[in-house]
Amino acid sequence: MSLLRNLLLAGVAAASLSGMAYAANDMSPEAVAERTKPVGSVYTAADLEGIVDTAAAGSSSEPAEPRSGDAVFTAACSACHATGAAGAPIKGDAAAWESRIAKGRDTLLNHALNGFNAMPPRGACGNCSDEEIANAVDYMIDAI
Ligand code: HEC
Structure with a gap:
């Protein structure tokens, strides 16, 4: 299914859900207010409390978890x-890895950390920890 069609379906679903609370011809102030309210809602920091840890975002003193090998x-x-x-x-x-793996994980790790011929130290990753x-x-290694 195309992305556009998904977006359209999501929009239709959202529109029909939001209209469900009151009948279309209900003229009560609540129903009119519901029908004429702005499309979007603005969330204040207070609304987001409990959903997003706003205080901790970006200022956490916890060390970040080491990234996975995949990442x-x-x-x-x-x-x-x-x-x-x-x-x-x-x-x-x-074929390319078997002879390398035969050197042992310690050697491969040492070469990854310190460089080996055209292999740059740490793969030139400035913010990668040893782990x-x-x-x-x-x-x-596990991919072999
Ligand atoms: C700029 C290119 C480049 C990047 C980026 C790079 N490598 Fe390499 N890597 C190489 C080359 C080239 C070799 C083969 C060196 C040789 O055998 O002469 C190699 C070899 C290796 C080896 C085998 C070493 C051995 O003793 O046989 C390991 C392990 C390795 N890289 C790990 C990594 C890891 C982990 C990263 C990412 C953090 C990384 N590399 C990023 C180019 C790169």
């Missing part, structure tokens, strides 16, 4: 390891 791979490794750019072994290419790099290495 780190997509963000920082896929440019080379999904394409083979610079001669990088492609994720899921068993996140390890998650991405495991993600590629």
